Amino acid sequence: MAIATEILRQAPKVLLHDHLDGGLRPQTIVELAAEVGHQLPAADAESLRHWFAESADSGSLVRYLETFDHTTAVMQTPSALRRVAAEMVLDLAADGVVYVESRWAPEQHLRAGLTLDEAVDAVTEGLADGMAEAADDGHPIIARQLLIAMRHASSATEIAELAVRHRKDGVAGFDIAGAEAGYPPTRQLAAFDHIKRNNGYITIHAGEAFGLPSIWEAVQLCGANRLGHGVRLIDDIEVTADGATVGDLAGYIRNLRVPLEMCPSSNVQTGAARSVAEHPIGTLARLGFRVTVNTDNRLMSDTTMTKEFAALAAAFDYDLDYVRWLTINAAKSAFYPHPDRLRLIEDVIKPGYAALGAG
Numbered sequence: 001m002a003i004a005t006e007i008l009r010q011a012p013k014v015l016l017h018d019h020l021d022g023g024l025r026p027q028t029i030v031e032l033a034a035e036v037g038h039q040l041p042a043a044d045a046e047s048l049r050h051w052f053a054e055s056a057d058s059g060s061l062v063r064y065l066e067t068f069d070h071t072t073a074v075m076q077t078p079s080a081l082r083r084v085a086a087e088m089v090l091d092l093a094a095d096g097v098v099y100v101e102s103r104w105a106p107e108q109h110l111r112a113g114l115t116l117d118e119a120v121d122a123v124t125e126g127l128a129d130g131m132a133e134a135a136d137d138g139h140p141i142i143a144r145q146l147l148i149a150m151r152h153a154s155s156a157t158e159i160a161e162l163a164v165r166h167r168k169d170g171v172a173g174f175d176i177a178g179a180e181a182g183y184p185p186t187r188q189l190a191a192f193d194h195i196k197r198n199n200g201y202i203t204i205h206a207g208e209a210f211g212l213p214s215i216w217e218a219v220q221l222c223g224a225n226r227l228g229h230g231v232r233l234i235d236d237i238e239v240t241a242d243g244a245t246v247g248d249l250a251g252y253i254r255n256l257r258v259p260l261e262m263c264p265s266s267n268v269q270t271g272a273a274r275s276v277a278e279h280p281i282g283t284l285a286r287l288g289f290r291v292t293v294n295t296d297n298r299l300m301s302d303t304t305m306t307k308e309f310a311a312l313a314a315a316f317d318y319d320l321d322y323v324r325w326l327t328i329n330a331a332k333s334a335f336y337p338h339p340d341r342l343r344l345i346e347d348v349i350k351p352g353y354a355a356l357g358a359g
């Protein structure tokens with residue numbers, strides 16, 4: 001039986017892969033664009049919402065990424081970054097998210113003269129605003145950030161240094177994003193090396209628009225502690241009538257519990273999966289990989305954590321206990337101190353599901 005949407009919304013959820021510049025409220029984009037004189041492809045919030053969802057639904061990661069020109073364009077000042085970050089926290093809290101690591105690429109927010117550090121400070125303040133307001137509303141949430149270096153750019157080491165410098169401000173880790181084909185993770189080896197030398201945490205977008213070599217480099221050469229997407233890991237697995245044959249790379253990832261940040265709706269839009277029902281998450285979860293569920297870009301995919309879980313529950317017949325398992329997977333995989341993670345699981349997640357009759 002399908003889980004009621006309202007139950008999924010109330011269930012505590014942990015979100016590890018959500019782009020700050022992929023989750024703006026359409027109305028906020030309209031207002032911020034008017035302030036800076038940025039020309040939008042649609043005039044009002046509703047048409048803009050449809051424009052993003054339709055344009056991102058292209059079957060190509062490269063075209064999907066073009067839509068971000070219109071979100072980053074309106075996120076160039078401290079007040080805009082702060083507002084967008086605060087609203088992100090509030091929207092997620094209202095959707096039942098209790099912990100989020102929001103990711104964004106500071107280098108894309110310097111066009112109006114901000115320094116990298118000023119940009120990070122603005123987002124840090126926005127996250128604090130959002131957390132305070134959400135707690136007042138009765139929806140407490142912990143919001144941290146991950147800094148992204150764009151994989152085609154040459155500033156990755158500078159961004160890695162920025163991430164280390166702002167660790168005490170809730171910068172939980174470092175990632176690379178952008179077009180994957182032609183930009184292997186090892187291109188940014190020096191940046192990953194800087195993070196590792198400083199005992200920082202790494203997640204890498206890999207195995208989304210490119211296959212196993214990208215995942216292998218990310219894990220074995222760049223030191224990824226988690227994988228963004230990783231859907232193509234399925235290429236290393238052969239499902240047989242009586243089980244599955246798991247290749248060496250997939251076996252390594254499963255054995256060492258490397259978390260997979262899976263984003264079903266986003267993958268259908270970029271063509272990494274044909275449909276949610278055919279998404280590798282079904283097989284990977286069944287085979288015991290450390291699978292987590294994520295939104296990637298709520299604006300572009302017109303999604304929420306509740307919607308992602310509803311789509312998965314419908315496709316794979318998941319019950320609330322399964323949603324709880326996926327949530328605990330995510331909590332265990334957070335770049336958050338271990339004692340805090342345990343507290344989140346024991347004091348928030350488990351009681352939250354118990355109150356809804358699961359666990």
Ligand SMILES: O=c1[nH]cnc2c1ncn2[C@@H]1O[C@H](CO)[C@@H](O)[C@H]1O
Nearest residue numbers: 019065068103104105148177178205
């Ligand atoms: O699914 C994805 N794969 C690769 N890159 C992405 C994805 N979603 C967003 N971005 C890229 O990350 C930047 C910083 O947040 C975005 O501007 C977008 O270019």
Ligand SMILES: [Zn+2]
Nearest residue numbers: 019205228296
């Ligand atoms: Zn992503």
